[in-house]
Amino acid sequence: MAKKIVRAVLAALLVGTIALAATAPYGAPGTRKSSSITLSISQ
């Protein structure tokens, strides 16, 4: 069982490393559109 867990951890590390090395997606936090309030002061 311990061997299986160690192998799974190694496989997981390899998955992350392959993804980092071989993929190039574009990911970013979105820019939420927010409503703006305009105040005008008239004298």
Place this chain on the structure above:
Amino acid sequence: MTLLTLYALSALLGLFIALWRSPRLPRYNLLVVIAAVPQLGSLLQIDVPGMFLVSAAGLAIWCLSNRAIPGVLVVGAGALMNLAAMALYGGRMPITADVLAALGQLAEPGTHLAGSKDVVVASSPLWLLSDWLIVMSEPFVLVVSPGDILVVLGILLWLILSPHEERQPEMLTVHATPMPVEPFARLIPGQSARPALTRLALLAAANPAFAERLLQDPLAAAAAHPHYHVQLDAHDRATLHAIRARARTVGEFLGELADVVDGK
């Protein structure tokens, strides 16, 4: 940092699948680590000229070394598609301004997008290989290339279709030392005047362990065969004694026994 989170999540998903399927681990994985270093630098906006070639070479050698593992060649094909597009832009993945505009983001061509490997372009001759497939929009934007999809598909194929074969435990293996080949005399087909000795010769030819026992003590071995009772008369016993006195090996014993059985 969002892409690093995505990579961490994919590793976590890989952990669960690996616990379920226990995949075969590829070899020479240090090559993948070497290939990942320049890509990590690119994510962190650290561009070192020529390092892109290190990534390409590392991945190519790793894929070729592990081509027998299901999915690895698919990963290689996806990586090749990505690297081909990136090679045109100094190691950065092109993304057109139109795609960004569709996401509500404005950027001038030539801009390096922070936290990714992408560079904004007005158009690209290899736009089909660039990042243009919008997987997610708000609140987390994710745009991938066809190569990215192939890489993910290849990783899944590797994790699911290459189960690790457990080695047979040592206790269950049989350690048998092969017996030296000796020139056994062949019995001539036909009726023999010595049926009891014929039976002994056939049993010894079929079972080397029984032949060894015959060489040590022919009368006891003949009397104590676990499956076949061989009735020896006085003439047979005398013959066996005589052969036993002359023979030094199992081959010599059986050769002489065969000669007697054949009436030579």
